[in-house]
Amino acid sequence: MATASVAFKSREDHRKQIELEEARKAGLAPAEVDEDGKEINPHIPQYMSSAPWYLNSEKPSLKHQRKWKSDPNYTKSWYDRGAKIFQAEKYRKGACQNCGAMTHTAKACMDRPRKVGAKYTDKNIAPDEKIESFELDYDGKRDRWNGYDPSTYHRVIDLYEAKEDARKKYLKEQQLKKLEEKNNNEKGDDAASDGDEEEDDLRVDEAKVDESRQMDFAKVEKRVRTTGGGSTGTVRNLRIREDTAKYLLNLDVNSAHYDPKTRSMREDPLPDADPNDKFYLGDNQYRNSGQALEFKQLNIHSWEAFDKGQDMHMQAAPSQAELLYKSFQVAKDKLKSQTKDTIMDKYGNAATKDEIPMELLLGQSERQVEYDRAGRIIKGQEVILPKSKYEEDVHANNHTSVWGSYWKDHQWGYKCCQQTIRNSYCTGSAGIEAAEAALDLMKANIARKEASEESPKKVEEKRMASWGTDIPEDLELNEEALANALKKEDLSRREEKDERKRKYNVKYNNDVTPEEMEAYRMKRVHHEDPMKDFLG
Numbered sequence: 001m002a003t004a005s006v007a008f009k010s011r012e013d014h015r016k017q018i019e020l021e022e023a024r025k026a027g028l029a030p031a032e033v034d035e036d037g038k039e040i041n042p043h044i045p046q047y048m049s050s051a052p053w054y055l056n057s058e059k060p061s062l063k064h065q066r067k068w069k070s071d072p073n074y075t076k077s078w079y080d081r082g083a084k085i086f087q088a089e090k091y092r093k094g095a096c097q098n099c100g101a102m103t104h105t106a107k108a109c110m111d112r113p114r115k116v117g118a119k120y121t122d123k124n125i126a127p128d129e130k131i132e133s134f135e136l137d138y139d140g141k142r143d144r145w146n147g148y149d150p151s152t153y154h155r156v157i158d159l160y161e162a163k164e165d166a167r168k169k170y171l172k173e174q175q176l177k178k179l180e181e182k183n184n185n186e187k188g189d190d191a192a193s194d195g196d197e198e199e200d201d202l203r204v205d206e207a208k209v210d211e212s213r214q215m216d217f218a219k220v221e222k223r224v225r226t227t228g229g230g231s232t233g234t235v236r237n238l239r240i241r242e243d244t245a246k247y248l249l250n251l252d253v254n255s256a257h258y259d260p261k262t263r264s265m266r267e268d269p270l271p272d273a274d275p276n277d278k279f280y281l282g283d284n285q286y287r288n289s290g291q292a293l294e295f296k297q298l299n300i301h302s303w304e305a306f307d308k309g310q311d312m313h314m315q316a317a318p319s320q321a322e323l324l325y326k327s328f329q330v331a332k333d334k335l336k337s338q339t340k341d342t343i344m345d346k347y348g349n350a351a352t353k354d355e356i357p358m359e360l361l362l363g364q365s366e367r368q369v370e371y372d373r374a375g376r377i378i379k380g381q382e383v384i385l386p387k388s389k390y391e392e393d394v395h396a397n398n399h400t401s402v403w404g405s406y407w408k409d410h411q412w413g414y415k416c417c418q419q420t421i422r423n424s425y426c427t428g429s430a431g432i433e434a435a436e437a438a439l440d441l442m443k444a445n446i447a448r449k450e451a452s453e454e455s456p457k458k459v460e461e462k463r464m465a466s467w468g469t470d471i472p473e474d475l476e477l478n479e480e481a482l483a484n485a486l487k488k489e490d491l492s493r494r495e496e497k498d499e500r501k502r503k504y505n506v507k508y509n510n511d512v513t514p515e516e517m518e519a520y521r522m523k524r525v526h527h528e529d530p531m532k533d534f535l536g
Contacts, residue, residue: 034061078147083130091122099126246280256282301325398426477515485519493523 009017023029024042031039040049040060051057051064088100097106100118111126118125140146247258249269256267268282275281286292302314302321314321369380395402403422405415413420417431427434 032060035059035063036061077134079132079134080130084127085130087127088125091119091125095119096126100124101126101128103129103131249280298322298325301328397423400426475514477518481513481515482518485513485515486522488516489519489523 020029021042024031031042034040040062044062048065049060049062051061055064057064086102088095088102091100092102095102095118096104096109097117097119098109098114099111101109106117114121134140136146246263246265246269247260250256256265256269258265264283266283268278268285269280270278287296298321299314302312302325305312305324310324312321312324367380369382370378372378399414399416401415403414404412406413406418406420408418408420411420414424414426417424417426417428418435419427419431
């Protein structure tokens with residue numbers, strides 16, 4: 001509701017104002033009129049209709065929403081290109097030495113440089129150009145269409161119409177040429193019988209000529225370098241309208257999910273149907289087959305090559321990435337064939353026509369070997385087991401088992417000594433017992449520590465006498481000796497502060513009397529005392 005900035009209203013006036021606004025919105029009361037006599041829409045919000053306080057608007061108006069700070073000197077006119085104002089007959093002083101115009105100098109002259117300038121010939125004096133100056137605002141200076149004449153666009157329309165007419169004329173000529181060649185090849189009797197049909201064929205219908213345009217209904221047209229900076233694509237027809245939409249193939253709620261925003265259905269909507277009768281198998285089927293799979297492998301190859309330090313980027317240089325991928329595939333196939341040939345040369349090809357010996361096929365031979373009841377060989381040669389190239393049954397550092405024969409707490413070790421340190425010296429059963437004893441001792445210490453933490457003992461504060469001894473309750477101090485000890489303590493503290501008064505050959509006595517200890521306690525600094533800075 002457009003209202004003027006008014007003073008404070010009473011509750012009754014405010015209620016009447018609200019009722020009037022409701023009546024105007026309902027159409028029961030006439031709309032409010034502004035300064036110019038125009039009706040104000042009652043549905044306009046108050047924050048838009050109310051004018052700022054500094055405008056001092058006395059009547060309701062929407063003028064503050066319009067561009068009320070307009071420059072009266074601003075104009076949308078533009079330079080009159082090619083306009084001339086005066087044609088002189090003789091050369092004038094200060095004019096261009098080349099053409100004779102007064103509006104520019106010889107350095108800025110746009111005419112053809114004359115062999116002898118107009119200054120010396122007084123002939124063919126060029127007219128003066130019309131010089132104009134405009135005061136443009138911020139938008140006017142940056143308006144790319146400022147000064148454009150829309151009437152000149154008819155030239156572009158005429159050019160396109162001429163191209164279209166030439167195209168139609170060329171198509172008609174090609175069609176007539178084909179019909180003439182067909183008529184020359186036909187026999188005379190056929191030509192007589194089909195005379196009417198030929199006349200119909202000669203009438204080339206423009207609609208039939210334009211059928212070539214409709215054939216590419218699935219063609220994607222792209223506009224590159226748009227105002228947004230990217231490329232946009234427009235598809236004429238997304239699909240033939242006779243085809244059934246994806247979401248209508250299976251109306252079951254629990255079937256494949258259809259995303260209406262991207263128009264994608266990843267899973268197969270009819271998984272139990274005959275594959276020969278289905279024309280749509282889901283988007284995942286197309287993404288994992290055909291050229292989509294090849295494009296995915298190309299992307300993976302470019303990422304891996306970039307991680308290994310090769311200057312390759314799929315989006316920045318797609319042609320280079322595809323060429324490098326093809327060369328990589330050729331090199332990979334060549335290496336694979338070389339490896340295959342090497343293995344075949346060394347071990348032979350089992351797919352050849354040579355028959356495999358029965359000894360190798362059945363694992364049997366004609367050799368006779370006799371054993372006794374203990375398993376010893378009586379007659380024949382013992383079968384030699386093939387040896388590996390790796391060392392077997394070699395135990396280092398006095399171990400009797402190999403590394404990895406023991407497992408505990410996610411660690412490998414030796415079974416003989418249950419150690420989990422590689423290449424350690426074997427300690428045998430003694431090491432196992434020592435490790436168990438150390439583990440038991442550690443558990444006992446932990447339990448004892450936890451028990452002590454659960455029941456802490458109360459520490460009794462004891463008064464300590466000189467140098468750590470307990471103060472007896474019946475201790476009596478000599479007042480005179482205590483006073484002498486205090487003076488002696490003050491004297492020693494002064495000597496500590498002033499190094500110059502320290503005497504040579506000072507002898508110290510380790511015997512401390514109770515009075516001296518009491519004097520030390522009285523004079524020492526109590527760091528936890530908040531009044532320690534005020535002590536003398």
